[in-house]
Amino acid sequence: MIHIKKITVWVLTMGILPLFISTQSLAAQSDKKAKAGIKPMSIEVAQYTKRPPVNKATVAEGRRLYENACIFCHGVEANGKGPVAYFLSRDTAPLPRDFTLGPYKFRSTESGEPPLDEDLFRTITKGISGYMPAFVALDADDRWKLVYYIESLIPEDFKDVEPVPIKVVGKPVPMTAMSVQRGYLLYQKAKCWECHGGGGKGDGEKAPKLKDDLDIPAPPTNLTMPSSFKAGNRPEDLYRTILSGLDGGPMPSFQDQFEGHEQDIWDLINYIRSLSTL
Amino acid sequence: MRKLLSIYRSEEFGAAKKYPVSGWGRVEQLFVIWLVLIGIGMGIVYSSTAEAIPAFARKYDVSCNVCHTRQPRLNPYGQRFMENGFQLPGTSDGGVTEKRLFGGPLDGATLDKISNYMAVRFRADIQKANFRDKAATETSDDWDIVFPNVVNIFFAGTATKDISFFLETEYATRGAEEPALRFERAYLVFDNLGGQQVANLKIGVFDPASFFAFPTHRQQLNPVPPEAETDTYPPTINRIPLLPLAFASKMYGLSRGASYVGVDTPGGAANDPTDSEQIKEDFAILPFAPLLYNSPAMTGLSVHGRPFGPNFLYQIGVAQNKTAESTSKTRWDQYITLRYDLLYGEYSAFQVSGFYYTAPKAAMPTLNMAGTLAYADQAVDWNRYGIGARWTSKWWDVYGTVIWDEIDQPSFTGVGSTSTWDTSAMGTSVEVDYLLNARWLLGTRYDSMSAGGLIRGMPGWNQPMKQDASFIGLLAKYYPTPNIGLYVRYHYNLESSATLPTALGGGEHPATNLKSMAFAGIDMAF
8 A cells, every 4th residue: 555655645746846847847947048049029010011901890800809808808899908907917017908099008109109910919929928828829811800909999199100110220139248338337327226226127226116108006016027028038039128118118229329320239238147046 | 443434435325434543653743743734834935925825825825715615615716617628717728827927818828837736634633532422422522633633735737728737635644544645536628529618518426516516625624534343344433524514425324235245254254244244344325424416426427507697507427336236237317407696786696506416226235133234125226406605795705505305115025014114314514604804714514314215124214214314513713814714613513412212232322422523623725
């Protein structure tokens, strides 16, 4: 009989311990890949250049899809007040997006401007780490229809603003010691540490007081954990976030500060990526 | 001898079994405690940096609270996720979900990592029962450490697009003569047959009420099993269970019939249905055992879907069982569930559902006439129906159900013909949960059972006598992370002050004897 007990204990051990290991290693693997540049969040909107037409039928179909997939968080009136929203995150930002308001966080446009179609498509496709699942399983056509429906909700005065894509200058540079050092100096100069902290752990002196436009506490991202970057963790994603900011939240656009020497941002990105300990 | 009954087991009627609390060595206990402490520590450490711990949260890289009000209870999105075969509502995502690894809609369409399929739920607590008459029970009223209480290991997910699976094993330290892993539920689902949300075919061992507004599983106040013996008739109930009494059988005086009598016994005739020494476990149907529609697991198949849009859900199903006749035959229970869902206003959702479940020849009215069992002329049909509703708004989660049970009027010849029976019974359970903030949940549940079944064996004879039961439960739960709940809870028997006729043989009626029970424990998933 003692063998049965031993076998049982062994089975439990073999079952539980690997789970723990895989649990913690999942984030670690992801962060390592992000750091090493191994196709993290590699999906590109360019793969989906073929779009359905924008018309009443596709917008209506987008609404139908919304009611089956999105309504639980974003709400009946698309104002981010679905029944799950409170349970998901009421004490800290982000709440699900209110599509009836203007400011959008995840954009490749200048601060204060509406997002591009591609920005919405990218968010639907990739999701938001920790909050929104990736809806890559929806057909690309269906995702475009969702984009059309969401765009139909954007306030008219905001729609009139012609979005201007941010200017991408240069490209990711190798993560050399020199580049990281330059990035460190930029991190200090741009005062990123005020919110993100000296070590990038999101514990800067301003962090406890940061709130979003809805007056909800909005703690800064822990830069040592790329897997939790809501707008993506590729160098291109970080470039976009730094330049465009996250409208509606406390992360401002740094476009003015880097105007004329945007290529320096790639060094800052290398420094941010070097903060990952895994 | 002290016995414990686990009614949340996989067999028919929740499979009443009796289990002595023994055979669990100190070394093994310490090892499991050590393992669990490591688990809790690692769970806290890693969940503090990444909230997505259990399998589906890992798979989709989201917080547990995308699908749960607070673990283990599902929110409306989690309900739809389960309905859709563990796929995101409105999609057929199969295994194509690793958002950091995909390179296109079909790139990486393979099985996920094992950690994206596998999850562990661990429960342990410290208990203290308080009885009105200690002499009327064999159950301890000392402080009792049940650590671990139950460990569930789940494997669930999608094998590929629109084919999903669920496998649950349970390891209960007090649930078997030898602690062991055993299957609880196991099923396959073929999803979205005929189109998105039109029909989902579920086959295997599962709980029929999983789509009901007040489902049998996933209670914030976890079911606490009774301590009872079901191989005697009437059953010996040392401590009644603490669970939603609406789910209970509610009927006194029923058994599974002579087919539950053993084949042989030393010194007696074989297969003698009048010989109580030959009765097997599970023979007596506990008035408090969840069964039929609310059975935690039964073999069967069901079809569910939303072909008429996102508001209406249907489910029809059959469950395989055995009749309570002297020669047991296979019986097919049938059931139907309808649910209407409404999302409205700000942060609010409402749902109302109803079900009907019919079980032919499901129970045998039985009398114990001074040690000799007398059966009704034939097994009775058992019908169960109920309504349930749920309302969530902001951090409120309110849900309740009323469930009615009806059996045929028993017919006896001979000595049992003077017995009197109540053929209907009703149970009500209402729970209110409120999140004070992201970490603190307060809950309360009211359970009431208006019992049916045997009223009186013969004129002037009081035992067994049906007795109503009602409890109020209070809960405070703290979630340091979304996947770990630390709780204290307290149940008070609202009938404990009732003055009852003395049961045959003396002593307190089991439905009133447990005055209160307190717990402090942990419920975590990782």
